[in-house]
Amino acid sequence: MIRLLTSLSALALALLSFSCSEETPIVKATEEKIMIIGNSNEPAALDPQVVTGVLENNIIRALFEGHCVEDPKSDSDSQPGVAESWEANEDYTRWTFHLRKDAKWSDGKALTSEDFRFAHERILRPNFGAKYATMLYFLKNAKEYNENQLGYILCGLDENFPTSWNELKQINFRGDKNISVDSSANTGFASLSQADQQNWIAHHGLDNLKVEALQAIQKSPELVSWPEAIPAETRLLVIQRLLDHHTAGSPDLWNRAQVGVQTPDEHTVVYQLASTTPFLPHLTKHYTWFPVPKHTILAHGEIDQQHTRWTSPSSIVSNGPFKLTEWEFNHYIKTEKNPHYWDFDAVKLNGIEFHPITNPYTEARMFYNDQLHMTYTLPPEMIEYSREKYPDSLRQEPYLGVNFMRCNVTRNALKDKRVRQALAMSIDQQAIIEHLLKGGQLPATGLTPPLSGYPTLDVVKFNPDKARKLMTAAGFENPRDFPTINILTTDRDTSKRLSEAFQDMWKKHLGIDVTIAQREWKTYLDRVNRLDYDLVVGGWIGDYPDPTTFLDLWKKSNGNNNTGWSSKEYEELLKQASISETPEKRFQLLAEAEAVLLEEMPVLPTYWYTTNYLLHPSVKGWHPLLQNSHPYKFVDLETN
Amino acid sequence: MFKTILSRLGQGILVVFCLISITFFLVRMMPGDPLTDEKALPPHIIEKNKAYYHLDKPLPVQYLYYFKNLAQGDLGDSMSKDRPVVEIIGSSFPVSLILGISSMLIALAVGIPAGVIAALRKNSFIDYASMSIAMLGICIPAFVVGPLLAMYIASNVSFLKVAGWGGPFDWILPAITLGLTTAAYLARITRGGMLEVLNQDYIRTAKAKGLPTHRIITRHALRGGLIPAVAYVGPAFAALISGSFIVETIFQIPGLGQHFINGATSRDYNILQGVVFLYGVIIVIANLAADIALAMLNPRARESA
Numbered sequence: 001m002i003r004l005l006t007s008l009s010a011l012a013l014a015l016l017s018f019s020c021s022e023e024t025p026i027v028k029a030t031e032e033k034i035m036i037i038g039n040s041n042e043p044a045a046l047d048p049q050v051v052t053g054v055l056e057n058n059i060i061r062a063l064f065e066g067h068c069v070e071d072p073k074s075d076s077d078s079q080p081g082v083a084e085s086w087e088a089n090e091d092y093t094r095w096t097f098h099l100r101k102d103a104k105w106s107d108g109k110a111l112t113s114e115d116f117r118f119a120h121e122r123i124l125r126p127n128f129g130a131k132y133a134t135m136l137y138f139l140k141n142a143k144e145y146n147e148n149q150l151g152y153i154l155c156g157l158d159e160n161f162p163t164s165w166n167e168l169k170q171i172n173f174r175g176d177k178n179i180s181v182d183s184s185a186n187t188g189f190a191s192l193s194q195a196d197q198q199n200w201i202a203h204h205g206l207d208n209l210k211v212e213a214l215q216a217i218q219k220s221p222e223l224v225s226w227p228e229a230i231p232a233e234t235r236l237l238v239i240q241r242l243l244d245h246h247t248a249g250s251p252d253l254w255n256r257a258q259v260g261v262q263t264p265d266e267h268t269v270v271y272q273l274a275s276t277t278p279f280l281p282h283l284t285k286h287y288t289w290f291p292v293p294k295h296t297i298l299a300h301g302e303i304d305q306q307h308t309r310w311t312s313p314s315s316i317v318s319n320g321p322f323k324l325t326e327w328e329f330n331h332y333i334k335t336e337k338n339p340h341y342w343d344f345d346a347v348k349l350n351g352i353e354f355h356p357i358t359n360p361y362t363e364a365r366m367f368y369n370d371q372l373h374m375t376y377t378l379p380p381e382m383i384e385y386s387r388e389k390y391p392d393s394l395r396q397e398p399y400l401g402v403n404f405m406r407c408n409v410t411r412n413a414l415k416d417k418r419v420r421q422a423l424a425m426s427i428d429q430q431a432i433i434e435h436l437l438k439g440g441q442l443p444a445t446g447l448t449p450p451l452s453g454y455p456t457l458d459v460v461k462f463n464p465d466k467a468r469k470l471m472t473a474a475g476f477e478n479p480r481d482f483p484t485i486n487i488l489t490t491d492r493d494t495s496k497r498l499s500e501a502f503q504d505m506w507k508k509h510l511g512i513d514v515t516i517a518q519r520e521w522k523t524y525l526d527r528v529n530r531l532d533y534d535l536v537v538g539g540w541i542g543d544y545p546d547p548t549t550f551l552d553l554w555k556k557s558n559g560n561n562n563t564g565w566s567s568k569e570y571e572e573l574l575k576q577a578s579i580s581e582t583p584e585k586r587f588q589l590l591a592e593a594e595a596v597l598l599e600e601m602p603v604l605p606t607y608w609y610t611t612n613y614l615l616h617p618s619v620k621g622w623h624p625l626l627q628n629s630h631p632y633k634f635v636d637l638e639t640n
Numbered sequence: 641m642f643k644t645i646l647s648r649l650g651q652g653i654l655v656v657f658c659l660i661s662i663t664f665f666l667v668r669m670m671p672g673d674p675l676t677d678e679k680a681l682p683p684h685i686i687e688k689n690k691a692y693y694h695l696d697k698p699l700p701v702q703y704l705y706y707f708k709n710l711a712q713g714d715l716g717d718s719m720s721k722d723r724p725v726v727e728i729i730g731s732s733f734p735v736s737l738i739l740g741i742s743s744m745l746i747a748l749a750v751g752i753p754a755g756v757i758a759a760l761r762k763n764s765f766i767d768y769a770s771m772s773i774a775m776l777g778i779c780i781p782a783f784v785v786g787p788l789l790a791m792y793i794a795s796n797v798s799f800l801k802v803a804g805w806g807g808p809f810d811w812i813l814p815a816i817t818l819g820l821t822t823a824a825y826l827a828r829i830t831r832g833g834m835l836e837v838l839n840q841d842y843i844r845t846a847k848a849k850g851l852p853t854h855r856i857i858t859r860h861a862l863r864g865g866l867i868p869a870v871a872y873v874g875p876a877f878a879a880l881i882s883g884s885f886i887v888e889t890i891f892q893i894p895g896l897g898q899h900f901i902n903g904a905t906s907r908d909y910n911i912l913q914g915v916v917f918l919y920g921v922i923i924v925i926a927n928l929a930a931d932i933a934l935a936m937l938n939p940r941a942r943e944s945a
Binding site for chain 1: 670671672673676677678679680681682684685688689692717720721722723727728731732787790791794795801802803804805889890891892894898905906907
């Protein structure tokens with residue numbers, strides 16, 4: 001027994017002495033120039049054309065590189081990436097990128113314009129089903145190709161087709177989902193009655209019909225309600241084209257769709273855009289626009305095949321400053337400096353580690369105990385503590401995002417824009433920021449957060465007196481006449497407390513009663529998508545630094561509108577902006593559109609986001625950036 | 641005995657089958673689906689992605705697909721992380737197994753002696769003290785104990801980390817957090833079992849025959865007194881090795897428990913079904929093991945079986 005005790009205590013002593021001499025993980029990593037980053041969750045994937053999230057961006061940005069790279073200090077500038085230089089035509093509808101000749105993949109193979117073209121084709125391939133394909137819709141014909149708009153591609157783009165697309169487009173190619181279809185229609189097209197067949201065709205549209213239905217139309221063209229202007233022979237020709245396409249096995253239409261990507265030579269990529277796009281260099285910094293290694297991807301599957309294993313550590317080939325070395329699921333991702341990177345000498349770090357730490361409190365504890373160089377986030381209740389104990393580490397920086405409350409304008413109580421304005425005016429944004437969020441957020445006086453060159457709107461103001469007058473004008477002089485409305489919110493802590501603040505402010509300033517319904521995340525999304533709410537807390541993070549990333553949301557056709565609101569005036573202004581000659585004029589028109597939106601108030605802007613996180617003082621070359629998309633190649637670690 | 645095991649196994653397979661079937665339909669009844677996203681996806685993209693997971697097909701067809709794949713050892717692809725469920729379980733389960741075994745060892749090492757001592761010194765200070773601590777252990781949840789251990793112990797002991805999963809040192813605090821509740825239950829159950837046995841005639845006989853106390857306890861009392869504890873340990877062990885969302889997120893451990901929660905919240909049907917399936921299998925095996933152990937301890941159970 002005594003012998004056991006002595007050996008145990010000897011072991012304990014040995015452990016203690018061993019551990020005392022050991023330096024903290026961060027000291028060691030800093031010396032080795034390995035940056036350790038908290039990254040909130042396991043990435044959904046590491047394929048630039050598959051993922052949709054911010055945490056994936058943090059990793060992919062280290063592994064891949066597009067035409068341009070984020071400037072480490074400035075949001076409005078771009079540094080050269082794979083492209084050495086780039087230029088646009090006068091109205092920014094055509095951009096040319098000149099690739100550097102020494103650009104290589106991490107396996108040493110040369111990176112050419114074909115890798116870019118391949119990447120763009122891949123993400124747009126209708127069968128690939130990329131969730132973020134819409135980011136490429138800026139390219140001419142990209143949307144049409146991705147949505148497999150057969151009529152447009154097969155007939156509209158064919159110069160030899162007897163009727164022009166301008167007339168053809170009146171044909172119901174895309175289908176009208178408002179026309180209901182007999183639910184028993186699954187039994188087969190042929191078994192339907194003639195009226196049901198007509199409905200079926202109108203519901204689905206010519207583009208989405210199968211051979212059986214097309215053949216039926218060929219026999220009796222009156223199944224389709226053709227526009228008057230289309231002559232009978234053209235009608236048959238259209239159907240014939242569609243039929244030929246299907247009988248040929250529905251081949252892919254990339255070559256016929258004339259998507260706006262051209263590669264005149266190995267080192268030049270030319271983009272033809274659907275509308276004026278002065279911010280294209282910013283877009284090329286988004287992973288959806290990154291090149292992917294054609295040779296590797298095709299070695300693991302077809303171009304339009306998702307879920308292949310080409311991104312596993314043993315297979316992946318990338319072109320960024322770092323390359324993937326280890327990927328332990330839900331545990332860590334390790335990268336090291338890529339020896340084939342064109343700007344190898346400029347890269348200061350030897351590697352980056354990403355840890356999927358879902359619990360922000362755990363993450364903060366790990367940072368406090370010297371296990372991380374950087375956290376992904378910082379919960380509001382830990383901001384004060386961090387400010388006090390780790391003043392050199394606390395970062396609070398503006399972020400390209402806005403928090404708002406959607407109004408369901410189809411609800412009687414919220415139909416009147418004066419009511420919505422009154423609701424907005426009785427939100428004390430400053431109080432919410434100071435007492436609840438505590439993260440240095442900015443009161444959202446408009447929807448679009450401050451962006452360089454864009455005249456930020458200064459419309460939404462706390463003004464309870466005016467709010468009460470508006471309610472009176474809307475017929476609710478007595479608050480009791482106003483029906484009880486409900487705020488839908490997620491089960492996240494901040495949104496819940498935010499809703500309680502709104503509830504309290506509206507009771508206090510307007511005297512109206514508001515209830516709160518908290519729903520789990522997917523249930524919440526489901527209800528928002530189905531317009532099954534009165535008011536709902538939400539937010540939006542910009543994909544690129546341009547007002548359209550926030551303003552396009554409220555178009556009638558946008559899948560994220562979810563308010564029931566739309567305005568012809570608003571969409572006309574956005575359209576005008578998309579064809580305006582100068583960037584200045586464009587911004588002016590966009591601001592006018594935003595003014596319309598804020599007058600109508602289908603969304604009540606609350607605050608502009610900031611990122612709150614902890615950054616170790618040994619990290620150098622890290623400056624505030626609106627999109628928080630820091631270029632790792634400029635980052636360094638120095639022992640103090 | 642062999643027959644009993646076989647029939648138990650048969651029952652187990654039936655239980656697991658029902659479990660998967662119920663889970664299969666329940667997860668699909670939740671609002672939203674794997675493709676409900678904060679950024680709404682265009683309908684044609686949703687269609688393409690649903691088709692990949694067969695979600696575009698009628699429920700009975702999906703159900704058949706699932707069992708067809710299951711028969712081939714394929715649990716499908718995760719719908720939120722781009723990899724097969726089998727691979728996810730393959731990387732997470734060993735971690736949870738290590739954590740589960742170490743916390744079970746802690747629970748056994750603490751719980752059983754505490755229960756035995758409390759029973760022997762019934763109504764003494766030791767009894768009250770250990771049972772009060774056990775009550776606390778049951779009542780204080782892991783999300784309180786975990787951060788406290790991290791903040792006050794790991795921060796001050798240099799070889800312990802507040803979170804992370806590297807070497808065996810990193811197993812200590814999570815195992816304590818996870819094992820504590822089990823230890824507390826075990827202590828109370830052991831105490832109850834021991835008290836019942838200690839009042840039995842054969843113990844009195846042994847005492848009257850003049851056997852030394854330690855022999856009475858080890859030879860006679862423990863054998864019967866541990867029966868309730870053993871019955872508890874089986875399912876408890878199954879629960880421990882299938883992971884714990886709370887302990888895993890507090891200590892940043894790549895274990896299995898988080899997939900139960902994340903699978904449900906992200907509507908990742910395949911991963912949820914996968915982990916529920918695994919949990920079902922573990923429960924069945926653990927219960928079976930407990931039954932066998934009980935039969936060995938208790939001749940009456942052997943006979944009735």
